[in-house]
Amino acid sequence: MNAHDRSLPNARSEEARLHYGDGEYAIMKPGRYVICAVSGAAIPLEALRYWNPVLQEAYAGPKEALQRWQALNPKA
Numbered sequence: 441m442n443a444h445d446r447s448l449p450n451a452r453s454e455e456a457r458l459h460y461g462d463g464e465y466a467i468m469k470p471g472r473y474v475i476c477a478v479s480g481a482a483i484p485l486e487a488l489r490y491w492n493p494v495l496q497e498a499y500a501g502p503k504e505a506l507q508r509w510q511a512l513n514p515k516a
Contacts, residue, residue, distance in 0.1 A: 455482075460491040460498070478504035 456471030465488070473482040477497035490499040492508070499505040510516075 456485060458491075458498070460493045460496050462493055465491065474498045476500040476504055478507050 454469075454471040456467060456474055457469035458465045458474060459468050467485075471485075473484050474488060475481070476483055476499055477492075477495070479500050481500045483498055483500050488498060490501060490505040491497060492499070492505075495508075497508065499508060
C-alpha cells in the first residue's frame, strides 16, 4: 500500500487492520494508522516500529512497548 494510492478512497481517514509478524506486518484492511494498545494514540503506518506478534498489538514507541512487557512480566 502506498500512502498516495488513489485507489484507496477511504484509506486516508480509516484505521488499518494489520497482522503482525516477526519483523514485518501484513495489511489486512488498508488504512493510514493503527491504535496503540497502551496509550490509545493513533500511529501512522509509516511510523509503526513496535508491535507484539503474539498479542497482535501495536505500540506507539519503546516506552509503551516496555510498559506492556512489564505489565505482562511483573516478576522480571
